[in-house]
Amino acid sequence: MTTESAAYVHPFTKAGMGEAPFRPVAETEERRKERLAGAFGVCDRCHHIIGRVFYVKSACGKVSMVGCDCFEMTWQDGESEAVKDRVEAMIEAAKKADRAEAKKRKADVVHNTLVRLDEVAVRDALAARPHPKGRKGETMLDWCIWMANNAGAKGKGEVASAIKSLKI
Numbered sequence: 001m002t003t004e005s006a007a008y009v010h011p012f013t014k015a016g017m018g019e020a021p022f023r024p025v026a027e028t029e030e031r032r033k034e035r036l037a038g039a040f041g042v043c044d045r046c047h048h049i050i051g052r053v054f055y056v057k058s059a060c061g062k063v064s065m066v067g068c069d070c071f072e073m074t075w076q077d078g079e080s081e082a083v084k085d086r087v088e089a090m091i092e093a094a095k096k097a098d099r100a101e102a103k104k105r106k107a108d109v110v111h112n113t114l115v116r117l118d119e120v121a122v123r124d125a126l127a128a129r130p131h132p133k134g135r136k137g138e139t140m141l142d143w144c145i146w147m148a149n150n151a152g153a154k155g156k157g158e159v160a161s162a163i164k165s166l167k168i
């Protein structure tokens, strides 16, 4: 019998993360703030640098940090489906939170650019350019101001690009 070599060992156990079974652990508020501030970690299993951090707790109480791909290994065949569902839900929630954060960051950048429409140099440079839709008697500045006040996120982004392209 070669039961020793055939014995199944959880990939996390092999990486020195403790004894199976492993369970997902929710991110602490403190860690969430660190992550949103741009801090990153290193996965305890594969040692890759990770931006999206998850935590798992071993049967012996050891808490480790893993990235998205390794986090999916938390649940192993034969274990409760509830653990698998929880892991998948946590990954989905983290991705959703990241998308929302990226969208907010982008909106902030656009906002910080649009306020530059108050700068004289920016206004003068835009006023010297033709209206993008060729409207007679109007300039790029008129278009930018109208778009900044009335357009949605996409249109506002176009105005921000136009301001940035001035290189002022």
Ligand SMILES: [Zn+2]
Residues within 6 Å of the ligand: 043, 044, 045, 046, 047, 048, 066, 067, 069, 070
């Ligand atoms: Zn990993």
